[in-house]
Amino acid sequence: xxxxxxxxxxxxxxxxxxxxxxxxxxxxxxxxxxxxxxxxxxxxxxxxxxxxxxxxxxxxxxxxxxxxxxxxxxxxxxxxxxxxxxxxxxxxxxxxxxxxxxxxxxxxxxxxxxxxxxxxxxxxxxxxxxxxxxxxxxxxxxxxxxxxxxxxxxxxxxxxxxxxxxxxxxxxxxxxxxxxxxxx
Numbered sequence: 677x678x679x680x681x682x683x684x685x686x687x688x689x690x691x692x693x694x695x696x697x698x699x700x701x702x703x704x705x706x707x708x709x710x711x712x713x714x715x716x717x718x719x720x721x722x723x724x725x726x727x728x729x730x731x732x733x734x735x736x737x738x739x740x741x742x743x744x745x746x747x748x749x750x751x752x753x754x755x756x757x758x759x760x761x762x763x764x765x766x767x768x769x770x771x772x773x774x775x776x777x778x779x780x781x782x783x784x785x786x787x788x789x790x791x792x793x794x795x796x797x798x799x800x801x802x803x804x805x806x807x808x809x810x811x812x813x814x815x816x817x818x819x820x821x822x823x824x825x826x827x828x829x830x831x832x833x834x835x836x837x838x839x840x841x842x843x844x845x846x847x848x849x850x851x852x853x854x855x856x857x858x859x860x
Contacts, residue, residue, distance in 0.1 A: 708775065728836070728837050737765070770794060810836040
């Protein structure tokens with residue numbers, strides 16, 4: 677049985693993301709859901725901790741320019757998000773309600789149930805490439821997205837770069853780029 681997911685509180689996240697939406701989305705990263713902590717999200721500035729996806733994605737994409745001082749880089753988050761936007765990158769959530777505290781199987785089922793909605797959303801976005809981030813997102817959307825002809829580039833889940841998965845995240849992202857599957 678699918679857990680109920682409230683989406684009434686998604687508006688602030690959608691507004692923040694819309695502010696940084698590129699005119700043409702080259703790479704769309706799909707992450708699991710907004711965090712339970714309402715003050716944190718990929719597109720919120722002023723976040724001082726627990727922003728592993730933003731932090732590690734910026735480190736990977738902009739390794740030549742992104743500094744080691746995470747406090748300083750977080751202070752410059754607005755600048756980094758504008759660059760992310762200018763480079764044609766964007767991210768959306770597979771679920772508009774926070775599901776990160778649920779069991780993996782339940783999160784995957786919720787996301788699988790949301791696949792028709794995400795397919796419509798991704799078709800409207802028209803990205804050149806899609807990267808599914810986190811095992812629950814990959815398992816919940818991969819088959820449906822491929823059946824719908826969406827340009828998913830990863831054949832395995834790109835791990836969420838938290839809880840010790842930062843190195844695996846960077847390794848799998850690097851493999852996608854080096855293989856030519858992901859064109860940055």
